Amino acid sequence: MKTRVTEMLGIRYPIVQGGMQWVGRAELASAVSNAGGLGILTALTQESPEALSREIRRCRQMTDRPFGVNLTILPSVKPPPYVEYVEAIIGEGIKIIETAGNSPKDFIARFKTNDVRILHKCTTLRHALSAEANGVDIISIDGFECAGHPGEDDIGGLVLIPIAARALKIPVIASGGIGDGWGLAAALALGAEGVNMGTRFCAVKEAPLHDNIKQALVRATERDTNLIFRTLHNTGRVLKTSVSNEVVETERRPGGCTFDDIRRLVSGQRGRTALETGDIDAGLVWAGEVVGLINDIPSCEELIERMVAECRQRLATASSYC
Structure with missing residues (x-):
């Protein structure tokens, strides 16, 4: 399954695990990557940049495939040492970063100098256009259905995804409300070149949750x-x-x-x-x-292979209507 997203990230399937506080650890990220998607470690789950470095090394012991790191940048009275986290990510040789929250523009030049691909998560077209202009490589567009912070515009994915795909020159990843191959097929049909899933990856065997x-x-x-x-x-x-x-x-x-x-x-x-x-x-x-679509707790490999098969079936069925 080849799109610009799979080509840019070096992955088999255009399925990205979202960065999730307390969940994006080596066990889950490595399992997603081993199954052909892109696993993501969550930087701020680790209590320090040094701990993040150790977690990156631990993940490398579990997979030889590409994985990334999420860095969520939020306003705070006492912000984390973002610059030190950035240096830990670069120092460990990570080549894919997912950013969310505020604009990553202060760190883009540093990432680009070190050949790091930047996925930036947005909930509005205006922010996506700004991120593209600032030099990010891929936009993950978050519809109102998503977990976490969906923004204040309340625009669902069925509208937001094609708006972003039409307006942006860089690839778009659809996020929010996707948990199976039906959603993957819909996202591709709407102009996205991949999907991002958070909640669905919480309900897999490898997720480090009770x-x-x-x-x-x-x-x-x-x-x-x-x-x-x-x-x-x-x-x-x-x-x-x-x-x-x-x-x-x-x-x-x-x-x-x-x-x-x-x-x-x-x-x-x-x-x-x-x-x-x-x-x-x-x-x-x-x-x-998307919890409404979750009916079982498979392994990452079972989930991703099933999604790809469902996606191909749904796209073939839709093509037969033409």
Whole structure:
């Protein structure tokens, strides 16, 4: 399955694992890469640039195929040492970086000097055009269905993907709401040259999550996500749980709320505890509407091979209508 994305990244199938806090570790990234996709380590899951270097080396012991690193750049009162993380990524010889959040423009020249391919995740066309102008190599366009932060424009993938594919000269990867070969076929038909999946890769055997969390994703329907932080203009999509329900209820109370009102509920450490202990109500579990398409917990290889077969079948069926 050859597209500009597979050619640029040196992968067999145009399927990219999203960078996910606490999930993007060597076990998952190596399994995705070994199965023919592109595995991604999440830089900020590691507590320091030195720890990231060790995780990159650990991943290399598990796969000899290409994998990348995600670096999410967010505004913060006390930001992580982004420059040091960038130097760790380059120093370890990584050739593919996925950036998200704020523009990576401060680091693009450094990456380009070291022949690093840059995938940048955007939720709007205007940001995608800006990233293209700044020199990124591939845009991952995130529809409103996605887990994490879908932006504030609320545009679904069915509209956002072809808008981006028509407007951009560089390749587009479709992200949000994709979890099977039907979605891969749809993305390709809409003009994308690959897909990015986060939530679906949480429900695979190799994902470093407690089985209770994986089973919760299997049980969930497309209606079992919550949109939080809406009133704070930093919308996030998470699994519907008692914790996220309380966040939504707090935001809806008369007079609204401040971040301090919900800080105790949404801390990253509570989310990590939920993922590692399997207590679904211990913290936020980030998940997209694609949970409605998740019915099993296969290996990465089983999932990717099945997706490719389904994609080819759906495209052949669609071609027969012409």
